[in-house]
Amino acid sequence: MSASEEWAGSITVEQLDEDPYPIYERMRREAPVCFVPAVGLWFVTRWADVEFAASHAERIDSSVTPSPLIRAMGGPSILVLDGEPQKKLRAMLDPSLRPRAVEASSPALVSPIVERLLDGLAARGEADLMSEYFEPVSVLSLGSVLGLAEIDGDTLRRWFQGLAQGAINFEDDPVRWAVSDATGAEIDRDLAPTLERLWEAPDSSTIATMLQHAEGTFEERVATILPTLKVILLGGMQEPGHAAGTTVAGLLDSGQAAAVAADPSGLVRDAIEEGLRWVSPIGTQTRRARVETDLGGVTLPVGANLGVLVSSANRDEEIWGPTADSYDLFRPKRNHGAFGFGPHFCSGHHFSRVQMRIGVQRLFERLPNLRLDADRPPVFNGWEFRAPQHLDVRWDA
Amino acid sequence: MTPSDVLPVDLGPADLADGELREATAGGLSLVVARTGDRLVAFETWCTHEECPLSDGWLEGDAVRCACHGALFSLTDGIALEGPALDPITVVSASVTPDGRIVADISTLHP
Numbered sequence: 076m077s078a079s080e081e082w083a084g085s086i087t088v089e090q091l092d093e094d095p096y097p098i099y100e101r102m103r104r105e106a107p108v109c110f111v112p113a114v115g116l117w118f119v120t121r122w123a124d125v126e127f128a129a130s131h132a133e134r135i136d137s138s139v140t141p142s143p144l145i146r147a148m149g150g151p152s153i154l155v156l157d158g159e160p161q162k163k164l165r166a167m168l169d170p171s172l173r174p175r176a177v178e179a180s181s182p183a184l185v186s187p188i189v190e191r192l193l194d195g196l197a198a199r200g201e202a203d204l205m206s207e208y209f210e211p212v213s214v215l216s217l218g219s220v221l222g223l224a225e226i227d228g229d230t231l232r233r234w235f236q237g238l239a240q241g242a243i244n245f246e247d248d249p250v251r252w253a254v255s256d257a258t259g260a261e262i263d264r265d266l267a268p269t270l271e272r273l274w275e276a277p278d279s280s281t282i283a284t285m286l287q288h289a290e291g292t293f294e295e296r297v298a299t300i301l302p303t304l305k306v307i308l309l310g311g312m313q314e315p316g317h318a319a320g321t322t323v324a325g326l327l328d329s330g331q332a333a334a335v336a337a338d339p340s341g342l343v344r345d346a347i348e349e350g351l352r353w354v355s356p357i358g359t360q361t362r363r364a365r366v367e368t369d370l371g372g373v374t375l376p377v378g379a380n381l382g383v384l385v386s387s388a389n390r391d392e393e394i395w396g397p398t399a400d401s402y403d404l405f406r407p408k409r410n411h412g413a414f415g416f417g418p419h420f421c422s423g424h425h426f427s428r429v430q431m432r433i434g435v436q437r438l439f440e441r442l443p444n445l446r447l448d449a450d451r452p453p454v455f456n457g458w459e460f461r462a463p464q465h466l467d468v469r470w471d472a
Numbered sequence: 473m474t475p476s477d478v479l480p481v482d483l484g485p486a487d488l489a490d491g492e493l494r495e496a497t498a499g500g501l502s503l504v505v506a507r508t509g510d511r512l513v514a515f516e517t518w519c520t521h522e523e524c525p526l527s528d529g530w531l532e533g534d535a536v537r538c539a540c541h542g543a544l545f546s547l548t549d550g551i552a553l554e555g556p557a558l559d560p561i562t563v564v565s566a567s568v569t570p571d572g573r574i575v576a577d578i579s580t581l582h583p
Contacts, residue, residue, distance in 0.1 A: 126558070173539070173540070173541075173542075174529075174537060174538070174539055174540075174541075174542040175539050344532075348553070348554070408546065408551070408553055409551055409552070409553065410551075410552045410553055410554055410555050410557070410558065412555075414555055414556075415555075416555070416556075416558070417556075420541075420555055420556040424542060424554075424555070424556075425542040428554070
């Protein structure tokens with residue numbers, strides 16, 4: 076056993092949750108494709124290998140076995156399918172998420188939610204932006220776009236937290252399964268009336284669009300779209316809310332918030348893209364070697380399960396230089412891998428970005444002298460999904 | 473004769489407003505001309521992701537957004553700023569003739 080293999084064998088889930096980035100940095104340097112027994116995955120850490128693994132389904136596909144995603148979502152979703160079945164689901168999902176459709180409808184849905192929440196916060200002078208602003212903005216905005224107006228924000232937030240417990244359960248923790256299974260059953264039960272309503276009276280929402288584009292009886296269409304709908308409930312609520320919080324944490328901690336406060340509309344795009352790169356909210360995509368494949372200096376056997384780490388690719392020094400670990404608003408601009416690569420690139424990326432820009436821009440426009448609460452600094456946690464657990468801030472009320 | 477034999481080529485009247493883009497053809501090549509502030513540029517029509525026409529997109533500051541899947545390209549250096557595209561587009565500067573025509577050397581643009 077090599078020294079790298081011995082070291083990888085000692086890595087724990089707790090270490091990854093606390094801070095995976097030093098581990099990823101060592102892997103990129105010493106063992107860029109490396110088996111981690113604690114989670115049963117080959118970690119793929121360098122940008123070039125991540126891009127390859129995520130873009131060549133003829134060699135490395137999404138049929139991970141066993142997949143926590145299939146159990147958590149109640150069946151095969153858009154995340155674990157490839158080829159024609161995946162294209163069919165994308166064709167159901169994409170029309171309501173095309174950039175022009177998003178630009179036409181989303182600001183009018185998101186802005187009132189943002190303003191209402193900021194109205195409630197502005198006079199207080201302090202808040203936890205994760206639980207009191209970014210997560211509510213995220214769940215309520217997505218709920219509106221999906222067609223879930225009758226489901227309240229706390230329920231949507233609880234659903235996405237419950238589904239996440241299963242989706243990341245690579246270690247097969249029975250406690251996490253209990254939470255995830257109960258959440259899945261609750262969603263199936265509570266969404267039934269909404270699905271029937273949108274089937275009988277379709278509107279422009281994502282759920283109605285998916286039902287219309289699916290095939291078969293109503294029951295068959297529901298069975299087809301429900302696992303993917305749960306993926307959207309999870310990722311669509313998570314990516315924008317957590318990336319927006321990460322962005323503000325990065326800006327405030329790096330001392331670069333003043334630049335955004337002086338020109339919110341001009342710099343908000345760059346600020347968010349750097350936040351997405353710095354701590355990618357969905358850092359891991361799981362894949363499986365369909366055929367024996369050479370990658371990063373190792374030969375992956377048929378059936379090897381991979382953790383394709385976009386979060387590590389987004390810190391690769393070969394791409395981002397020696398300051399890759401720092402949040403830097405003024406970093407030379409280029410795209411990152413936070414929304415994935417290839418056929419599984421996130422359908423909702425533009426909606427997510429529009430929502431984040433409105434949320435972060437208006438935050439800096441309405442809350443003067445925004446700053447971290449020095450007594451409660453932000454603490455990040457997670458490796459598959461990573462975000463500040465809380466983001467306590469103060470401002471001049 | 474190919475487009476590269478005629479430099480610079482005529483890309484239509486210089487009546488673009490700030491933030492406006494327009495499809496153009498020259499020597500059988502499809503391209504897009506756009507104005508961002510005082511600057512006129514010409515670039516390849518086809519998005520490097522799935523070859524959707526960028527002429528159907530729109531400008532966001534000094535960048536062009538593809539209407540199909542949302543890729544964003546810098547009009548300064550052509551780099552893909554937002555996925556799903558990874559590869560850049562080629563962008564060239566354009567100028568205006570005394571008689572109000574947009575002209576550019578498009579020999580580096582891909583067909």
